[in-house]
Amino acid sequence: MKYRVLGVMVIILAVFVSACSPSTPHQAIGTLERDRVTFTATANEIIRELPVVEGSLVTAGQVLVRLDTQNQQAILARAKANEAKAMAYLLKLTNGERPEDIAAAQANVAQAEALFVETQKSYRRQVELVARKLVSQSDLDSALASRDKAQAALNSAKEEFSKLTAGSRVEDIEQAKAELDANRAEVALQTQKLAELTIVATRDGILDNLPYNLGERVSTNSVVAVMLANRVPYARVYVPAPYRTQFTPGKQVTVHVDGVENSLTGRVRWVSHEASFTPYYALTENERARLMYLAEVDLEEAAAQLPSGVPAQVDLSTFAVSGD
Secondary structure (H helix, E strand, C coil), X not given: CHHHHHHHHHHHHHHHHHHHCCCCCCEEEEEEECCEEEEECCCCEEEEECCCCCCCEECCCCEEEEECCHXXXXXXXXXXXXXXXXXXXXXXXXXXXXXXXXXXXHHHHHHHHXXXXXXXXXXXXXXXXXXXXXXXXXXXXXXXXXXXHHHHHHHHHHHHHHHHHHCCCHHXXXXXXXXXXXXXXXXXXXXXXXXXXXXXXXCCEEEEECCCCCCCEECCCXXXXXXXXXCCCEEEEEEXXXXXXXXXXXXXXXXXXXXXXXXXXXXXXXXCCCCCCCCHHHCCCCHHHHCEEEEEEEECHHHCCCCCCCEEEEECCCCCCCCC
């Protein structure tokens, strides 16, 4: 009896060792997955709206989170005011001076000319009177100073009139244009920042998580929403090395999902070029069969209702094993 029990134990041990020996599996094992998309806050603001509940289906462009916009709206208003100011200044330079200002400058020129003529005549009379010794030299000097002063005033009035009628300098106009462009760019930037306070879905999918509650203040770059992007999940599996050469993008495969009675049809979308278990160069020929290559398999429409994270297996029994 003792030897019979010992024999049974030896058989069980042999089966166990055989099961643990290196062999090539006939399935690529993995799980159902969806692309995980995270949305972060672009400013340190308070959450004002959470219009979608967790677990809901969302479409691209649908609002997920609204942050407070009051501060950013004020910044945008100031940027728009600076843009309007720069535009008005450029219009002033390009349109020229008002006709009223030009007319006033022209009147100043006429007034200065009249004054100069009067002082010139007074100076000539003083010259004659000094020659006849009827007035002193100081009176002549005073008349000369008055004439020179009137001459300077006339020249100044003429220059002012020429400035108003000649228009703005090209350099000033180009500087005003550059200033306007800079203000327009600032308005565009602040408008974009305002839009980013309303966080919208970038793809169709399922809203998976809202880490913050309504009314909480979030910090910049903190995650405020997480969604699973794909409506139909894909199988992320590990392909054994002997099947890697046959497991190529575009190949149709059969996928089994735990808890689903019928198998699903899938198509290989992507296979990694690098083994998941390294260093591959240190393995023997038998050990290389244990290498796994990460792959993704798109599933048919029937898998749309399946949850993420469920174990899945891709059938490899129809593949030719490399090296056979």
